[in-house]
Amino acid sequence: MSGPVLAAVLAAVTVLACLAVLAAPSRALPSVAGAGAGVVGAVGVVYGVAAISGGLAPVSVGWLVPLAGLRLAADATSGLFMVVTGAVGVVVGIYTAGYAAHGHMGRTPLSVLPLFLACMLGVPLADSVTTFLFLWELMALSSLLLVLAEARRREVRDAGVWCAAMTHLGFVAVLVGLVVFAAAAGAEGFPELSASAASLSPATRSAVFLLTVAGFGSKAGLVPLHAWLPRAHPEAPGPVSALMSAAMVNLGIYGILRVDVTLLGPGPRWWGLALLAAGAVTAVYGVLQAAVATDLKRLLAYSTSENMGLICVALGTAMLLTASGIPAVAAVAMTAALVHLVGHAAFKSLGFLAAGAVAAATGLRDLDAFGGLAPRMPTTTAAFGIAALGASGLPLGCGFVGEWLLLQSLVHALPAGGTMVALVMPLTVGVVALTTGLGTAAMVKAFGVGFLARPRSAEAERASEVGRAMAVGMGLAALACGVLAVAPAVLAPALSRVLPELPAGAGTPQPRLGALLRLPGVGGSMSPALLALGVAAGVLLAFGATQWRARRRPAPRTAELWACGGGALTARMQYTATSFAEPLQRVFDGVLRPDVELAVTHYSQAPYLVAKVTYRSRLRDTVETSLYTPVIRAVAAAARIARRAHMGSIHAYLAYGAAGLIVALLVAR
Amino acid sequence: MGLFAAIRRVGRIAEPAPPRPESSAAPTLVRGSLQLRHVDAGSCNGCEIELGGCFSPVYDAERYGARLVASPRHADGLLVTGVVTRNMAQALRDTVEATPQPRVVIAVGDCARNCGEFAGGYGVLGPVSDVVAVDAEVPGCQPTPTEIIHVLRQVTGR
Numbered sequence: 001m002s003g004p005v006l007a008a009v010l011a012a013v014t015v016l017a018c019l020a021v022l023a024a025p026s027r028a029l030p031s032v033a034g035a036g037a038g039v040v041g042a043v044g045v046v047y048g049v050a051a052i053s054g055g056l057a058p059v060s061v062g063w064l065v066p067l068a069g070l071r072l073a074a075d076a077t078s079g080l081f082m083v084v085t086g087a088v089g090v091v092v093g094i095y096t097a098g099y100a101a102h103g104h105m106g107r108t109p110l111s112v113l114p115l116f117l118a119c120m121l122g123v124p125l126a127d128s129v130t131t132f133l134f135l136w137e138l139m140a141l142s143s144l145l146l147v148l149a150e151a152r153r154r155e156v157r158d159a160g161v162w163c164a165a166m167t168h169l170g171f172v173a174v175l176v177g178l179v180v181f182a183a184a185a186g187a188e189g190f191p192e193l194s195a196s197a198a199s200l201s202p203a204t205r206s207a208v209f210l211l212t213v214a215g216f217g218s219k220a221g222l223v224p225l226h227a228w229l230p231r232a233h234p235e236a237p238g239p240v241s242a243l244m245s246a247a248m249v250n251l252g253i254y255g256i257l258r259v260d261v262t263l264l265g266p267g268p269r270w271w272g273l274a275l276l277a278a279g280a281v282t283a284v285y286g287v288l289q290a291a292v293a294t295d296l297k298r299l300l301a302y303s304t305s306e307n308m309g310l311i312c313v314a315l316g317t318a319m320l321l322t323a324s325g326i327p328a329v330a331a332v333a334m335t336a337a338l339v340h341l342v343g344h345a346a347f348k349s350l351g352f353l354a355a356g357a358v359a360a361a362t363g364l365r366d367l368d369a370f371g372g373l374a375p376r377m378p379t380t381t382a383a384f385g386i387a388a389l390g391a392s393g394l395p396l397g398c399g400f401v402g403e404w405l406l407l408q409s410l411v412h413a414l415p416a417g418g419t420m421v422a423l424v425m426p427l428t429v430g431v432v433a434l435t436t437g438l439g440t441a442a443m444v445k446a447f448g449v450g451f452l453a454r455p456r457s458a459e460a461e462r463a464s465e466v467g468r469a470m471a472v473g474m475g476l477a478a479l480a481c482g483v484l485a486v487a488p489a490v491l492a493p494a495l496s497r498v499l500p501e502l503p504a505g506a507g508t509p510q511p512r513l514g515a516l517l518r519l520p521g522v523g524g525s526m527s528p529a530l531l532a533l534g535v536a537a538g539v540l541l542a543f544g545a546t547q548w549r550a551r552r553r554p555a556p557r558t559a560e561l562w563a564c565g566g567g568a569l570t571a572r573m574q575y576t577a578t579s580f581a582e583p584l585q586r587v588f589d590g591v592l593r594p595d596v597e598l599a600v601t602h603y604s605q606a607p608y609l610v611a612k613v614t615y616r617s618r619l620r621d622t623v624e625t626s627l628y629t630p631v632i633r634a635v636a637a638a639a640r641i642a643r644r645a646h647m648g649s650i651h652a653y654l655a656y657g658a659a660g661l662i663v664a665l666l667v668a669r
Numbered sequence: 670m671g672l673f674a675a676i677r678r679v680g681r682i683a684e685p686a687p688p689r690p691e692s693s694a695a696p697t698l699v700r701g702s703l704q705l706r707h708v709d710a711g712s713c714n715g716c717e718i719e720l721g722g723c724f725s726p727v728y729d730a731e732r733y734g735a736r737l738v739a740s741p742r743h744a745d746g747l748l749v750t751g752v753v754t755r756n757m758a759q760a761l762r763d764t765v766e767a768t769p770q771p772r773v774v775i776a777v778g779d780c781a782r783n784c785g786e787f788a789g790g791y792g793v794l795g796p797v798s799d800v801v802a803v804d805a806e807v808p809g810c811q812p813t814p815t816e817i818i819h820v821l822r823q824v825t826g827r
């Protein structure tokens with residue numbers, strides 16, 4: 001199929017899906033909505049695969065988008081992002097068919113779902129500034145509608161306001177950046193921009209770079225522009241969170257990759273450094289907040305921020321090394337970014353789907369009230385376990401390969417890169433190591449405290465396994481995680497076409513992702529498949545050995561669980577998410593600044609005896625409180641002053657209009 | 670002053686080991702290495718101070734293979750001090766039950782053996798042997814570290 005046909009099919013399927021959801025009888029609504037989103041996702045996957053295979057003709061429809069018309073083109077990079085988005089869409093579609101049956105999503109959000117998915121598939125296709133901005137804004141608006149699916153709750157409305165404000169601030173930054181770029185280049189098509197980027201003045205290029213990175217960074221959740229992400233992603237319904245966290249944030253990375261790395265780049269070294277620094281701060285801050293979060297979905301949202309930070313670190317490293325003349329290692333860093341992006345999409349969609357399943361079954365999001373879900377919801381527990389393994393970046397998890405590649409590129413850049421590289425790389429290795437360590441702690445907490453041991457609330461006690469559609473959706477995502485973890489070679493054909501399109505990967509030998517991962521020019525190799533085999537063999541061996549030893553052991557006896565002599569064990573003796581993270585909270589006190597209150601009341605007759613101890617600790621996002629609060633306060637103050645001009649008198653308003661007209665006439669002449 | 674300098678200055682302060690006592694008749698299965706959990710069933714804490722002395726550098730019971738652990742789940746034996754008070758009786762039974770077999774229960778001090786000072790007290794249930802089976806006893810109020818270690822060595826056989 002050619003480009004125009006695929007684009008038409010995608011558009012037609014989207015419109016049909018939206019209409020079908022609007023028209024479907026209430027009883028069939030969940031299945032229709034799920035099928036609609038799934039089919040849009042499937043078309044996206046097909047389109048993406050076709051784009052990766054190459055040779056799709058560009059599409060140009062002059063009448064569709066105002067001002068300049070719609071221009072679409074697909075290269076392998078677009079194709080990779082489309083396949084990821086489409087695959088997440090298919091999984092989410094199947095899952096939604098079950099999730100919506102619980103009545104958590106109304107008709108309006110369900111009908112927006114295919115549109116949102118189609119916009120996310122369209123953004124990587126855009127081939128001109130107008131088309132890109134149009135689809136970007138449409139995606140932002142549809143995501144806002146989806147976040148507001150449960151607008152009856154106050155937190156959801158709050159999150160909606162944050163999401164709308166931040167998304168549009170980001171949009172303004174991208175808009176101004178791209179408009180400046182297009183004006184300086186004298187054209188708005190991406191091919192023309194690319195051709196004339198080198199002739200722009202360095203100041204213009206850097207301004208465009210900073211503006212667009214800020215705009216795209218806010219979508220990807222880079223600190224300090226992340227504030228909307230941990231609010232909006234958790235408040236959205238489960239499938240929407242999965243789509244946002246596993247697919248939409250990727251498009252922030254896509255924007256950086258397309259505009260800043262490909263069209264504008266290769267840039268000066270400080271671009272790479274800036275991106276690396278932003279990524280490093282995001283990774284550490286995100287993972288720290290994830291480690292102390294007690295809300296499961298908030299934890300996952302912060303982990304999204306963290307992983308986007310790691311991807312930015314990889315992108316920044318690739319840019320820095322390209323500019324420093326070490327292309328072989330830059331190609332490894334770029335591969336790391338792409339592999340981690342795909343891996344993150346797999347484990348994060350699975351994580352949010354599992355969290356959504358728990359929320360659907362219990363109505364809970366607070367880890368402190370979870371516990372004991374493993375025997376009650378085995379499928380969901382297994383799914384979340386696989387997602388947590390992926391997110392902790394350990395071997396056999398699908399986040400491992402990307403992080404390993406990133407570390408390889410950081411370590412091997414050292415000898416060749418000069419002082420700057422020699423200074424930055426070891427620091428970055430430390431950042432990645434700290435991030436991985438804390439990430440593991442966060443995931444151990446989420447899985448161990450959330451799913452194992454005994455239930456800590458009546459809701460968790462009553463939980464029961466979710467239906468088949470949700471289980472199938474999670475199963476597919478888990479399968480993707482497994483394949484990516486053990487055989488990253490499935491990505492090799494796509495990457496071999498994507499890398500030559502990017503400045504970091506062009507003209508150098510690429511890392512080979514076979515059964516054995518080989519990095520030419522770097523001299524590192526690793527085999528996830530062999531690693532998996534080794535672990536499996538080890539487990540079998542240990543199991544066999546215990547079975548063999550068991551024959552010589554005395555007969556087992558049944559006894560009470562040991563509770564330090566204090567009677568029977570109760571759920572209140574378990575670790576909660578808060579207590580598990582308490583030591584970390586102490587260690588990182590200076591960054592997290594928890595708001596702790598400790599009040600001890602003594603008996604009035606006997607001052608040595610304590611009547612009551614109250615302890616309350618609340619964690620807020622430090623960046624939010626210290627950076628956003630003053631800004632919001634200033635804006636509110638300005639608004640109060642501006643309000644004085646709005647006295648409600650029609651005469652005054654007419655006078656304003658007349659004055660405005662006169663000023664306009666005078667200035668425009 | 671560095672750590673190593675401090676170590677050199679203090680030198681070896683453990684008392685020379687007395688001759689090895691005869692092995693006791695009672696338990697034979699926990700030989701050589703004895704992991705002990707201490708249970709205070711209602712003591713005046715005099716016995717605890719002496720137990721602390723046993724594991725100090727001066728008496729150093731660990732050189733005979735006895736060692737304190739933090740949970741009965743890790744232990745081969747229990748050191749029980751004091752009379753068994755009503756509030757501690759069930760906890761003591763649970764602790765013995767939680768110690769894997771084969772195990773030894775050692776009653777330390779006169780209180781643990783026969784209620785000593787506290788016999789007839791209103792909260793006192795009785796000596797340890799009234800509540801759980803006792804394998805070895807250390808007499809004395811309070812027993813000195815040397816006496817406690819003497820019994821421990823009979824159990825470990827070192």
Ligand code: SF4
Binds near residue numbers: 714750777810
């Ligand atoms: S034996 Fe003596 S020292 Fe030990 S608990 Fe009893 S009274 Fe205290």
